[in-house]
Amino acid sequence: KFPKAVHRNRIRRQIREAWRLHKHRLYRALKNKEHQIAFLVLYTATEPLPYPEIEKAMKQMIWRAEKKVGS
Template sequence: MGVNTLSKSERLNSKIAIEKLFSGSAKSFSLFPLRVVFMQTAKKEGAAGASLLISVPKKRFKRAVKRNRIKRQIREAYRKNKHPLLNLLEEKEQNLMIAVIYLSNELISSAEVEEKLNSLLVRIAEKIA
């Protein structure tokens, strides 16, 4: 697997897992304009350390072009900053489901998205450590 990739196995796409994540037992916190919902799961063979779901509400951005831009920014920021978190999960032999939800009505720069997401990942790492 490449160093900074986001493979299919790292994406959260199981309806059952997503429902479990949003059922209320998961931890969450916000750092405007992002909100993160995460839940630790037992280590499964062949599963990536963390699986990611990105949500940009249609209510806030009617145009798919803008929603996709934000998703790309979040994916890129995660791809660059995921390694410390993945290393911690590897040590603890845990898996993690993460949902990132975009809260703002405004588009923001990629640098700002990256900075916010990085601090969210650091906070997640602190909470599971």
């Protein structure tokens, strides 16, 4: 999909940054529970997306995981 390494690396950096900024919400939800969660992030877009869209998707993923842990 992305023949140039510069594009692949940028996408990876953006995904890691979005996770770094928002993971605390999930950690807080898991703090006193006996749950473990593993994530696999698949980038399915055919072109590089702007960071705000990646961040929005990461927030939604974390929010969904929080809901599952809370119930």
